[in-house]
Amino acid sequence: MNAFTVHRGIVAPLRRTNVDTDQIIPASYLKRVTRTGFEDGLFAAWRANEADFVLNKPHYAASSILVADNDFGTGSSREHAVWALMDYGFRVVIAPRFGDIFQNNALKTGLLVVEQPVAEVERLWQHAESHPDQPVDVDLVANEIRYGNATTSFGVDPYARWRLLEGLDDIALTERHRDLISEFENGRPERLPSIR
Amino acid sequence: MAGTLAEKVWESHVVRHADGEPDLLFIDMHLVHEVTSPQAFDALRTAGRGVRRPDLTLATEDHNVPTLDIDKPIADLVSRTQIETLRRNCAEFGIRLHAMGDEEQGIVHVIGPQLGLTQPGLTIVCGDSHTSTHGAFGALAFGIGTSEVEHVLATQTLTGARPKTMAVNVDGGLPAGVSAKDLILALITQIGTGGGQGYVIEYRGAAIEALSMEGRMTICNMSIEAGARAGMIAPDDTTFEYLSGRPHAPKGAAWDEAVADWRTLRSDDDARFDTEVRLDASALSPFVTWGTNPGQGAPLSDSVPNPDDFADPGDRVSAQKALAYMNLEPGTPLREVTVDTVFVGSCTNGRIEDLRIAADLLRGRRIAPSVRMLVVPGSMRVKAAAEAEGLDQIFLDAGAEWRSAGCSMCLGMNPDQLAPGERSASTSNRNFEGRQGRGGRTHLVSPGVAAATAVTGHLAAPADLEASS
Numbered sequence: 001m002n003a004f005t006v007h008r009g010i011v012a013p014l015r016r017t018n019v020d021t022d023q024i025i026p027a028s029y030l031k032r033v034t035r036t037g038f039e040d041g042l043f044a045a046w047r048a049n050e051a052d053f054v055l056n057k058p059h060y061a062a063s064s065i066l067v068a069d070n071d072f073g074t075g076s077s078r079e080h081a082v083w084a085l086m087d088y089g090f091r092v093v094i095a096p097r098f099g100d101i102f103q104n105n106a107l108k109t110g111l112l113v114v115e116q117p118v119a120e121v122e123r124l125w126q127h128a129e130s131h132p133d134q135p136v137d138v139d140l141v142a143n144e145i146r147y148g149n150a151t152t153s154f155g156v157d158p159y160a161r162w163r164l165l166e167g168l169d170d171i172a173l174t175e176r177h178r179d180l181i182s183e184f185e186n187g188r189p190e191r192l193p194s195i196r
Numbered sequence: 197m198a199g200t201l202a203e204k205v206w207e208s209h210v211v212r213h214a215d216g217e218p219d220l221l222f223i224d225m226h227l228v229h230e231v232t233s234p235q236a237f238d239a240l241r242t243a244g245r246g247v248r249r250p251d252l253t254l255a256t257e258d259h260n261v262p263t264l265d266i267d268k269p270i271a272d273l274v275s276r277t278q279i280e281t282l283r284r285n286c287a288e289f290g291i292r293l294h295a296m297g298d299e300e301q302g303i304v305h306v307i308g309p310q311l312g313l314t315q316p317g318l319t320i321v322c323g324d325s326h327t328s329t330h331g332a333f334g335a336l337a338f339g340i341g342t343s344e345v346e347h348v349l350a351t352q353t354l355t356g357a358r359p360k361t362m363a364v365n366v367d368g369g370l371p372a373g374v375s376a377k378d379l380i381l382a383l384i385t386q387i388g389t390g391g392g393q394g395y396v397i398e399y400r401g402a403a404i405e406a407l408s409m410e411g412r413m414t415i416c417n418m419s420i421e422a423g424a425r426a427g428m429i430a431p432d433d434t435t436f437e438y439l440s441g442r443p444h445a446p447k448g449a450a451w452d453e454a455v456a457d458w459r460t461l462r463s464d465d466d467a468r469f470d471t472e473v474r475l476d477a478s479a480l481s482p483f484v485t486w487g488t489n490p491g492q493g494a495p496l497s498d499s500v501p502n503p504d505d506f507a508d509p510g511d512r513v514s515a516q517k518a519l520a521y522m523n524l525e526p527g528t529p530l531r532e533v534t535v536d537t538v539f540v541g542s543c544t545n546g547r548i549e550d551l552r553i554a555a556d557l558l559r560g561r562r563i564a565p566s567v568r569m570l571v572v573p574g575s576m577r578v579k580a581a582a583e584a585e586g587l588d589q590i591f592l593d594a595g596a597e598w599r600s601a602g603c604s605m606c607l608g609m610n611p612d613q614l615a616p617g618e619r620s621a622s623t624s625n626r627n628f629e630g631r632q633g634r635g636g637r638t639h640l641v642s643p644g645v646a647a648a649t650a651v652t653g654h655l656a657a658p659a660d661l662e663a664s665s
Contacts, residue, residue, distance in 0.1 A: 016391055016517075018489045021629040027459045027607045031260065031274040033234035033281045041404040045630050069510055071390040074423065074489070075626060076607075078232065079341035097390050100323055100425045104356075105341035118510075157357070159217055170343065171245070174351045177212050177220060181248075181353055184211045184222050191450040192224060193313045194251040195292045 001110040003167030006139045007091045009064030011128035011147075012054050019076035021067055025084040027076075038084040058161060059132035067124045068095040073102025073113075082109045090097070092138045096121055107160040108170060112140060114154045123150065140165060199463040200361045201430050202396040205336040205461070209319045211353055218355040224318040226348045227304045228255040228291065230282040231609070232323030236346035237285040247289040249352040249362070254313065255286050255293040258303045259609045263572050263599035266296050275610065302575020302601040305329040305543040309413065310577050312442025316431035316458040323346060326543045326625065327426075328419040332412035333439070334431035334461045336396070339420065359425065360470040362395035363463075366403040368478035373658040376411035377545060377623065377642035378483040379403070380418045381493045383475055385483070389491040392424030395470065399429050403477035409438040410549035417544045418625050422488035430462040438585075443580060482657040484530055485627045485640040487518035492627075494530065496645065496657055503525035520631055522637050523617075530655050533639070537620040538569040538650040539632070540643055541599075542606040545623035546574025546582050550643040555587040555656055557647035558594040564653030569596035570612060572604040596650065608633045621649040 024120065029041030046053045054060050072095040075082060082105045087091065092112045106113045118123070124136070127147050136147040140161060145152045156164075163170070174181075199207065212220040226249075230436040233255075240246065247253060270276035279296070286293040294300040300307060305326055308314040316334035321327060321344040330337035338559040344354055364383060370376075397419050404412065412429050419427030436455055439445045446454045463469075485493040486500050492515065494501065503515035503526065519526065524533065540554050542544075551573060563569050571591045579601055584586055588598045605612040606624035614620055614636025623646050625639040638645075639655060648656040 015513075017514045018491075020489065020626075020628045022607075022626065022631050026630055026634075027259075027609045030231050031272075031278050031609065032478075033238075033278055035235040035238065045634065071393075071423070074389055075325065075420075075628060077323060077339040077341055078236075079323075079343060082341070096395060100393055100423065101339055101420075105343060108341065108343040165505060170355065171243070171347050173351050174220060174347065174353060174355065179213050180220070181222070181351060185249075185352075188222075188224075189453075191446045191454055192318070193315060193444040195254050196251045 001167050001169060003147050004091070004110055004164040006137060007064065008135045008137050009091065010060065010062055010071050010132065011065045011124055012060040012063035013128040014054055014066055014068040014127040015125060017069040018071045018074060021073055021078050021099070022075055022080040024073065024081040025078065030078055030080055035083065036087060038080055039087040040078050042084040042088045052104050062088050062089070063095065065092040065136055065138060066090050067121055067128065068093065070096045070118070072098050074099035076102045079105040079109065082106045082111050086111050094121065094124060107164065110167070112138065112143065112164060114156065115137065116152070116154060120152055132185065198466045198468070200463040200467045200469060201334060201398055201461060202336060202359065202361050205317055205319065206358055208317070211324055212223055213494055218357050221319060221350065221354050221356060223321050223348050223352055223354060224252060225313055225320045226253045227320065227322035227327070228253060228345070229258050229304050229322070229324065230278045231259045232342050233285065234278065234281045236342050236349060237289065240349060245350045247291065247349045250290040252352060253291050253349070255282060255291050256301055256304050256307055257282060257296050259603045259607065261296050261602040262610050263602050263604050263612060265615045266600045268457060277578060279528055292621055299576050300403050300499050302577065303543045303546060303603055305417065306546060306574035306578065309333065309409070310442070310575060312439055312445035315439065315445070317461050321354065326417050327418045328424070329413050329417040329543055331416040331419070331426050331428040332409060333435055334428060336426060336428065337505050338425040351502065359396045360394050360395045362392060363469040363472040364397050364399050364475065365472060366399065366477050368403055368476050369406060370403055370477045370480060373644060374480050374482060375642045376407055376414040378480055379477060380415045381483040381485065381490070381640060382480055384418065384422045384490050385493040386475070387422055387473060389489050390420065390423040392419060392422040395422045395424050396426040396428060396510065397422070399427060404429055405432065406547055409434060410547045413547065414544055418490070421625055431458045475524040482642065482645050484645060484655055486522065486524060486530065487515060488521055488627055490625065490627060492518055493640070496530050496655060498530055500524045500526050500528045500530065532654060534654045535567065535621045535639070535649055536618045537571070537614060538646050539605040539622040539624065540646050541570070541572030541574065541604050542624035543574060544625045545643050546572060548578050550623065551582050551587050553577065553643040554647040555590040557644060557661055558596070558651070559590050561594055561651050561661070563595040563650040566653050567650050569650045570599060571596050571606060572599045575601045605632050607631055621646050621655060642643055
């Protein structure tokens with residue numbers, strides 16, 4: 001995972017609630033066995049069918065911070081949703097609330113997801129709509145979002161934040177505890193199911 | 197200290213706890229399918245890692261598999277490659293795979309319980325959000341992404357913060373013709389698609405205790421549609437009876453030992469939940485969705501709502517967009533909504549009991565000439581059981597199509613899809629835009645409502661058939 005410290009980028013205002021992972025990337029793109037190249041599937045139906053969809057507007061073509069309404073990333077566990085956002089160029093998603101699995105996948109993959117109250121999301125939308133060319137700073141070191149004259153703080157789970165700042169590999173961290181895992185395994189009752 | 201069921205199962209699987217860090221949790225069973233695993237296996241290879249516990253890992257082919265001509269190579273080359281990739285990965289890493297043609301093949305959340313692998317008190321994960329299904333047995337089961345699939349393959353553990361707990365107390369009894377599916381759809385509409393976010397839900401109360409294992413699985417399955425990663429039900433005699441004699445269930449003295457242990461798996465009387473919700477089952481009636489998320493539902497006896505009636509501005513806009521996509525007019529009685537396709541199947545409602553409910557209503561009847569009906573058993577075992585009971589013939593005589601096992605039209609990764617503009621009544625779990633095929637319009641329903649709808653050609657309750665025959 002690449003480390004995340006400070007990101008400066010253009011905000012794409014996505015005024016929609018319940019953006020489920022089927023909308024972020026439809027199932028037909030999930031048949032691939034590769035880990036990259038999912039940008040063509042990002043919001044595929046909306047980009048194809050809605051001329052005024054935010055990513056179809058030239059102002060937001062190079063946006064890298066997505067700001068959405070409540071319950072972003074609900075539904076299917078497909079990590080492809082995170083990959084598609086990152087492959088397209090997004091580094092941050094801000095919303096009042098996220099689907100649990102999506103949030104987990106994002107923080108494991110290096111996409112920063114930030115919860116902000118509805119009122120702050122509204123302010124970010126207004127900023128992005130009235131000053132689409134003025135970038136926003138998302139600073140994970142200082143836990144701050146900065147744009148225009150505004151500075152807002154945000155909280156991220158401290159452990160997830162540390163991993164993001166350091167760009168640490170989750171599996172390598174767990175492998176330091178191999179002995180504890182073995183010890184746990186030795187204590188499991190024999191009657192528990194196994195495939196053999 | 198008093199604990200909830202979820203807390204007890206969590207606590208008994210903590211490999212390592214350290215303040216300020218997530219717990220390291222041991223995983224008893226890891227289920228794998230073709231869609232969310234290829235990149236995880238690739239990453240293992242790149243890092244030179246192996247699979248720590250192939251004996252606690254089971255794979256099946258479900259999302260991509262065709263439900264017709266399953267003895268022939270898959271026509272869609274991309275789907276075929278994904279299936280072949282899973283086969284290669286399972287062979288290379290020594291993982292048991294139930295491939296197409298295998299009598300145990302089926303939807304991952306149908307085969308786990310059916311094999312007796314899903315047992316009370318276990319931790320079970322899968323790269324699939326509907327892993328919550330297995331919570332019906334008192335297991336702590338939840339969906340994970342591909343990074344976590346890789347983590348479990350490599351270490352047989354996951355890291356995570358202890359979830360909050362929510363009790364959903366369902367009092368009373370379900371009226372005739374009202375099923376577990378109606379109950380869970382009503383609950384999701386009540387608490388919203390984010391209502392369970394961050395919680396493990398425990399379903400309790402008389403109405404839950406009265407449910408069969410199939411009904412309990414339907415409820416736990418859709419916990420994720422309420423935003424909860426997991427749903428659980430305390431194991432009881434219904435659970436033990438279902439498990440007894442299944443291939444991976446304990447036998448002899450081990451069975452007695454297991455049951456004694458399983459009986460301790462319930463929330464203590466004085467356990468405290470972080471939040472509680474109450475629902476009266478006796479007040480429920482058949483329930484359907486009208487919108488494009490599972491929280492946009494209403495009793496079948498209602499009409500399509502008017503977006504202006506929603507107090508929350510976000511909900512209002514969301515309802516407007518949903519009605520435009522669904523091509524529905526506010527005020528239209530839901531019973532007047534005609535459908536083109538009826539789908540019975542999926543990890544929500546593709547089990548034998550679901551097929552029995554639908555077949556009972558179709559016995560001696562014909563589906564409407566304008567309707568195409570697909571019946572897709574959740575596993576090849578369910579298919580064989582249904583055929584042994586003659587259900588396949590009932591479906592065929594009624595004019596429905598009888599297929600082989602897979603996820604099928606729930607998400608349309610195989611050829612079973614809606615055409616643009618087509619409308620379905622579906623026993624699956626998600627009515628998202630384009631989920632069942634680009635431009636397709638989905639109404640989520642119970643198996644009983646699905647069968648009644650197939651006969652009448654419009655959304656209908658089982659009781660509507662009895663009134664007209």
